[in-house]
Amino acid sequence: MMIAVESFLLDPLQEGTLQHRIRQMVAEGILSGRLRAGERMPSSRKLALHLGVSRLTVTLAYAELVADDYLHAEGRSGYFVSRTAPQPGKTQPRPNTKPSTVDWARMLGHRPPSGDLNRGKPRNWREFSYPFIYGQADPSLFDHANWRLCMMQSLGLKDFDRMSDDQFEQDDPGLLEYIARHSLPRRGILARPDEILVTLGAQNALWLAAQLLLNQRRSAVIEEPGYPGLRDILTQTRCRMVPVAIGPRGLQAADLPPHPDVVFCTPSHHCPTGATMPLEARHDLLRAAQEQEFLIVEDDYEFEIAQGRAPLPALKSLDPSGRVIHVGSFSKSLFPGLRLGFMVGPAPFIAEARALRATVLRHPPGLLQRAAALFLSLGHYDVMLRRLSRSFAARREVMLAAISAEGLMIANAVENGGSSIWMRAPDGVSATALTEALKPQGVLIERGLPFFGATDAPDNFYRIAYSSIPSERIPEGITRIARTLKTLQP
Known part of the structure; x- marks a missing residue:
């Protein structure tokens, strides 16, 4: 691999001759691990032109680096980083690398959670x-062959504009159609395209909902125990969090504090206990929402993986007054790295969520949306x-x-x-x-x-x-x- 000549920049404040500074610049790149063994250096002519120095100066610096075993020359092929050069991590840090003097504890107005998002699960x-x-x-359970075909089809000229163009705040129409015509009706939900937003998984949907619905003057009910990622999200809104203990029947309306602003729940399969909220408990929660005028964010967690019984209707499908925001995800049922989900709610709420999403990431990647839409619509997902x-x-x-x-x-x-x-x-x-x-x-x-x-x-x-x-x-x-x-x- 050729190292780009733009990777090299002389520090104008560094002392010493040009030859010494070029030698030190290359040596520090190797010692830091930025330049790796076997990679090809720029020619002396290109590097001299880029740095604005004579070619002889670069040639002499390269000769010193060869003598010190940082580089080796291969005839007319040029100079390469030596495979026996000193290894990164076995040398002292760069002397001109200085720690930040900024008091970040004071400067950060909003601190993100500093905990382990992996929750202690090792990456290996x-x-x-x-x-x-x-x-x-x-x-062993994933359909690699058909997913690969859908990805290849998405890369074709026919779908090139959906993959490559900036869609601004819009989502892939094929994916929206599948969600509206197939995913949501399975949960008893009927929704128009302007009531659906594609998100980067359920976590992104929960963040959007929390940002729009909560602030430091409002309160949010969360399940205890519950999803740690949601607790991290709500901490950022500075709202008042009210934990409610979960039993074998999930969240119960009778246990709610008086007049909360937003209630977050996982009625299909509670995270982490797996409890399922019975149908009568769902109606009780919806009645309480109407009487006390609070909103419900329903994380429809693992509803697809129902074994031996049909899943109960989603809270959103039973909602008579538009107080439920429904969150779904393809990440767990397809594969976690996909990071695609959706959020369903009244059109005014979805319009605000779409605008907020656009300020952060415009829209989820077009290629992933297109490939997922094909995989779903062709029946491979089912x-x-x-x-x-x-x-x-x-x-x-x-x-x-x-x-x-x-x-x-x-x-x-x-x-x-x-x-x-x-x-x-x-x-x-x-x-x-x-x-x-x-x-x-x-x-x-x-x-x-x-x-x-x-x-x-x-x-x-x-x-x-x-x-x-x-x-x-x-x-x-x-x-x-x-x-x-x-x-x-x-």
């Missing part, structure tokens, strides 16, 4: 033998979803049998569907300690503490998912969890 999770972690794609549901149902049965055989405790009512189970460790056992003790054994689980907002939250809950682990490995993984729990009991 695929290297573990028993990855009971949630929210990652299983390559086929994959059925395969996903069957596989998850089989893995769930294996996991429940293993849990029962080992005598582990499930923390909530076991609902059909979803892709994980909320667990409780015995009294006196820390789930954080359990998580760390299992890693050397090749077992990954998620501790429950990040799902709680209270400082005195219990540390004996954990979540085990079956979306990322094949059935045949589940029993041994559960056995290792049970064996480790016994060693940690007081």
Whole structure:
């Protein structure tokens, strides 16, 4: 690979001869890792012209670098970064690199969350033998061939304008049509295109809703335990957060504080317990919203992965007064890296959300929207979803049998569907300690503490998912969890 000549810039304040400064500039580039072994340097003529120096000066600097084994010459091919040059990280930092003197604690008016967005899940999770972690794609269940074909078709001349042009605030019409005609009717929702907004996943939709509906004078009800990402988002609005404890029937209207402004909930499958809100509880919540005049943001989390029963109607489909903002996502059912979702609400709200989105990112990438629209409209998504549901149902049965055989405790009512189970460790056992003790054994689980907002939250809950682990490995993984729990009991 040729290193661009524009990568080099002489510091006008640096002392020394031109030859010495050029040598130091190249050496520092190699020591910092910016210039890598085997890469081809610009010719002495091009570099001299770019820097405004004589070619002889560059030639002499290159000769010194060759003598010090930073570069090596290959006849008429030119100069290359030596493969035996000093390695980055084994030398002292650049002497002219100075730390920032800005007091960022004072300068930042709005601080983003500084916590781990990955919630402790290592990025090398695929290297573990028993990855009971949630929210990652299983390559054995994904339709690689048809997704590749849809991506290639999206790159064709026929769809070139949808892929390449700046669409300003508009979304792909094919994707909007699929959502309006197929995704939403499955949830009992009828919506016009001006009532639908494509988002970069559910997280982006929740951020847009929070920014438009909340401020420091308003209050928001959140589930406890609940989705940590939502808590981070609401912290940025400086609203008053009111956590409401979740039981086996999900969020209950009777537990709400008086006159909240916005209620955030996951009625289909509560995050993280998996509880499903019954139909009568949904009607109770909607009646309370009308009587107390608050809005509801419904995160329709994992409704597609319903095993053994039809999913209950979405809150939005039962809403008689337009008080529900519905959030859906293709990220979990297709693959997490896709980052495509949607938001449904009254046209005035969606218009404001569209304008806010346009100020930040215009619209989700046109190529992804086009490819997803093709994958969905050609029926590949439905086929994959059925395969996903069957596989998850089989893995769930294996996991429940293993849990029962080992005598582990499930923390909530076991609902059909979803892709994980909320667990409780015995009294006196820390789930954080359990998580760390299992890693050397090749077992990954998620501790429950990040799902709680209270400082005195219990540390004996954990979540085990079956979306990322094949059935045949589940029993041994559960056995290792049970064996480790016994060693940690007081």
